[in-house]
Amino acid sequence: MATRKSTAAPRTESRIDVRKTYKLYIDGKFPRTESGRLMPVRNKKGEILANVCKASKKDLRDSVVSNRKAQEAWAARSAYNKGQILYRIAETLESRRAQFEQQLVNQGLAQASAISEVSAAIDLLVYYAGWTDKYIQVFSSVNPVESAHFNFSFPEPVGIAVVIAPHAPGLLGLVALTAPLVAGGNTCTVLTSEHFPLTAIDFAEALAASDVPAGVINVLTGKRDDLLATAGSHMDINAIAHVDLSADQRKALELQAAGNVKRMIDFNGGELLSPYAILQAQEIKTTWHPVSF
Amino acid sequence: MKKASSRSLQFGTDWTYAPAPESSAHIQFNERYGLFINGRFQAPSTSRYFASINPATEKEIARVAEAGSSDVDKAVRAARTAYEKVWSKLSPSERGKYLFRIARLIQENARELAIIESMDGGKPIRESRDIDIPLVAAHFFYYAGWADKLQFAFPGRSASPIGVAAQVIPWNFPLLMAAWKIAPALACGNTVVLKPAETTSLTALKLAEILQEADLPPGVVNIVTGAGATGAALVSHPGVDKVAFTGSTEVGKHIMRSIAGSGKKYTLELGGKAANILFEDCAVDQAVEGIINGIFFNQGHVCCAGSRLLVQEGIAKDVLRKLKDRISTLIVGDPLDKNTDIGAINSKAQLQKIKTLVNAGIREGGECWQSECEIPSKGFWFKPTLFTGVAQSHRIVQEEIFGPVLAVQTFRTPEEAVEKANNTPYGLSGGVWTDKGSKIFKMTSRIRAGVMWANTYNKFDPASPFGGYKESGVGREGGLHGLYPYVNLS
Known part of the structure; x- marks a missing residue:
């Protein structure tokens, strides 16, 4: 096994550092993958930063069970409350932004890019925190039907979504796909970037510290190709959000997605x-x- | 009508209706109909024509062209040319005026269209005359007005058309489904290739004549008739930008697979297995009428039919008695008779499907009750039927029958009703009957379905969005939300 590079901020003090074990985030807990499989995360020099869990199909299925359990209650929370929780995530990220910037740099990003990406992710959460109690007004209607009926239409969450986070930007991509889903009362399982899994798990820790109810956002690290087919064919997933799938991946997923529309x-x-x-x-x-x- | 038993309502023994048929003597059909491509009727490349029959008599009404893939290709090209050269360049208000014109012509021709709809599809004239055709005209009128107001529909965005829309529609509301598809597509600046269902092409072809009379530019709407193969060729044609389909969930999934990876936009209006839920505090007599309308409207050939009755235990016995009494008064027969409540089953194949599922219901242990009404000897008919003693796992509780067959279950608590209502792969519609307002809102919000009727059922309006959750489809038709499927936003 190769030696590991510290992921902590550089310091001069001579001390054995305490390294973090990166696990999955499912149902408000941090379990190891049931498969016991790992994959190393390396920096640009090829040095190992940490091992992350290579989530299995079973982990994904467990995650969806937890999403389903949480969904109705999450959607039923008041719009005000959902907004406050999203805002709370932004607050938590802001207070830990040095950690996120460092972690992005560890995984290969330039310092300036890391800073602007963390800022954008935080601001995006604030933006969607403000939408939770407004989008329903914007997209609803009272419909003037001909017969003597009161008739109205409004949006409701589709249910459970799998988010296939883009490979880059590692943190902002994950947050940008997840925040609008969760602001809208959905629960989701995030398949993280293969290149930036460490910030994803750091983000999960921020979620755990931000009053986000268990099961609303689950985070799985691993190989996208290991999990796409399971996500596509799972009968209790209502939606799949993605942004950078290859044409082949997209077609394969759409073929499977037909199974439960x-x-x-x-x-x-x-x-x-x-x-x-x-x-x-x-x-x-x-x-x-x-x-x- | 049969002599009433002692436990039935006592109407007397001579409660009969004299026949009141709508005359169809003046309705003219061509011997055969070509494909409507680029503004004119033309012979199919296949040289094949298939019979469109009257399901009430099994007699042939006319012959209809079977479009082959080269015809589909021609139609898509015509739509593309019309889109690029004419329709997308026309000012929105002029587009709207064509749609207003079409709406007016439909009103003018309403009686003829209603009669043809009933002859070709088997639905009672009362419905085609009072519901289908008025809604067709209203739908065109509604979307006509949107054509030059789209900038107000999407806050912060501007809308542009998508291009050529491939639209495949079912046989249960033939002309109404054509209107649901064509009107918003045209209003938003798209052009259309429409494929009607093979058993009910005639009103779509009459609509083509109306479009000619309205001087709609050639190629803006093309109508290719045929069966499944024609529809498959249309949706998978590479020149199509958008697919809109109404029909079964099975075919909808097939379409999703056939366009996977193509980047085509799509909307799907698929099957349903709606629960109509009666609470003990409902107005029972009104609710019974709602159940009747929910399941027997259009022979039950309705994707949003209230095909599952969930009735709270305390009133179950009463409701069943009243329901059976009411069902016994339903008149099944000649679709053109103004007294008819339930017309002909649309096709032999559909009749067979209904029988198969009803037999499955009996085999699985359900208790089957049917009206003792008389039915004609010729044609396709099915007596109004209800099942009691059925479990959630039974096929007739889970699967869409698309016929006049009601599965009755009971429940004790609202939680149980929600659980049962949501326990199918579908999520199109639902009904709730109670006198308590707060219960209505709790129930209608917890049921996962796109259209909820409270103390009413099976109401439709062009201003009202329609469409399903889960396996009942993707997207909405009708209302402001029905514009989304036909625009790109930027």
Whole structure:
């Protein structure tokens, strides 16, 4: 086994550092992958930074069970409360931003890029924190039907989404795909970037410290190709959000998604900051009631 | 009508209706219909024509062209040319005026269209005359007005058309589904190739004549008739930018697979297995009417039909008695008779499917009850039927029957009703009957379905979005939300 490079910020003090074990984040807990498989994460020089879990199909299925258990209660939380929790994640990230910047740099990013990426991720969370109690107003309607009925339509969360986070940017990509889904009352399982898994698990720790209920966002590190087929064919996943799939991956996933008519949400070309990103993982419900004495 | 038993409502023994048929003597059909491509009717490259029959008599009404893949290709090219050269260049308000024109012509021709709809598809004239065709005109009228107002529909975004839309529609509401597809597509600046269902092509072809009369530019709407192969050729044609399909979940999944990786946009309106839920505090007599309308409207050939009745235990016995009494009064027969409640089953194949599922229901232990009404000897008919003693796992509780067959289950608590209602792969619609407002909102929000009817059922309006959750489809049709499938936003 090769020697490991410290992921802590450089210091002059001579001391044996305490290294972190990176695990998955499922249902508010940090379990190891049930498969027991690992993959090393290296820096640009090829030095090992840490081992991360190579999540298995079973881990993904467990994660979806936890997402399902959490979804209805998450959606039922008040819009105000959901907004506060998203804002809380931003607060937690802000207070730990040095850690995130360092971790991005460890994984190969330039310092300046790391700083602007962490800032963008935090600001994006603040942006969506402010949408939780507004997008429903923007996308709802009272419909003037001809008959004597009161008729209205409004968005509801599609349910459970798998987020295939882009390989880059490692932190911002994950946050940009996840925040609009969660702001809209969905729960999700994130398959993290293969290149930036360490920040993803650091992000999970921020989630755990931010009053995000267990199962609302689960984070799986590993190989995208190991998990795509399971995500595509799983019958209790309602949507898959992605942004940088290859044409072949996309086609394979869409073929499988037909099995339970999954919503395929392609964030490619979409804006990061937009209520239309929230709308992508919403269903419109229309309700009728007679108007009479 | 049969002499009423002692436990039934006592209407007397001579409660009969004299026949009241709508005359179809003045309806003219061509012997055969070509494909409507680039503004004119033309012979199919296949040289094949198939019979469109009246399901109430099994007699042939007319012959309809079977479009082959080269015809589909021609239609898509015509739509593309019309899109690039004419329709996308036309000012939005002019586009809208064509749609208003079409709406008016449909109103003018409403009676004829209603009669053809009932002859070709088997639905009662009362429905085609009072529901289908008025909604068709209203739908065009509604979207006509959107054509030059799209900048107000999408806050912070500007809308542009997608291009050529391939639209494949079912046989249960033939002209209405054509309107649901064509009107928003055209309003948003797209052009269309429409494929009607093979058993019900005639009103779509009459619509083509109306489009000619409206001077709609050639190629803006093309109509290719045929069966599954024609539809498959259309949706997988590389010149198509958007696919819109209404039909079964099975075919919808097939379409998703056939366009996987193509980047085509799509909307799917698929099957359903809606629960109609009666609480003990509901107005029972009104609710019984709602159950009848929910499952027997259009012979139950309705994707959002209330095909599962969930009734709270305390009123189950009463509701069943009233329901059976009411079902016994339903008149099954000649679709053109104004007294008819339930018309003909659309096709022999559909009748067979209904029988197969009903037999499965009996085999799995459900208790089957049918009206004793008389049915004609010729044609395709199925008596209104209900099942009791069925479990959540039974096929007739899980699968869409698309016929006049109601599965009745009971529940004790609202939680149980929600659990049962949501326990199918579908999520198109649902009904809730209660006198308590707070219960309505709790129920309608917890049921995972796109359309919820509270103290009513099976209501439709062009301003009202329609579409499903889960395996009942993707996207909405109708209303402001029905514009989304036909625009790119930037």
